[in-house]
Amino acid sequence: METTALAVAVVALLLALLGLWRGRPRKGEGVEALPEDVHGLRQEVAALRAEAKDALRHLAVVRYDAFGDMGGHLSWSLAVLDDGGHGVVLTSIHGRSEARTYAKSITGWSCEQQLSPEELEAIEHARP
Known part of the structure; x- marks a missing residue:
């Protein structure tokens, strides 16, 4: 019984590691691979930061x-x-x-x- 539980735990760990490995970005999949709406949000954040520099804060x-x-x-x-x-x-x-x-x-x-x-x-x- 303990051997079966240990085997199931090892298989679950291997599957989790495989999922992490597949989910990480590969070469050439950095910022360029982000969806277009994320690029738009990055541009908006950059514009807001530029505006905030002139704010009397x-x-x-x-x-x-x-x-x-x-x-x-x-x-x-x-x-x-x-x-x-x-x-x-x-x-x-x-x-x-x-x-x-x-x-x-x-x-x-x-x-x-x-x-x-x-x-x-x-x-x-x-x-x-």
Whole structure:
């Protein structure tokens, strides 16, 4: 009885190995052998990846006290950048009686205008 069970198990193993061997791609059957709809999906994924490079998807906020006599971290700098480091840094400085907001254009992770330490920190935190 045990011999029969062992023989059946060996035959099943051999059949499974034969199925794996037959199912693997042969020479010349790599990506080219995929169905046409899979090629279409690969092209769509490549197009989506190319579009995503320009998306403003790297964000970072730095909150701080702009003036020593005020607390609560009401001032902030926000970096909004794409994969290439192009985008904008928005800064809002809050005082006792007013708030000012600034926008600075960022190109290649740097800016033509002088950046505050908090703006530089926001850009560094947004960098992937």
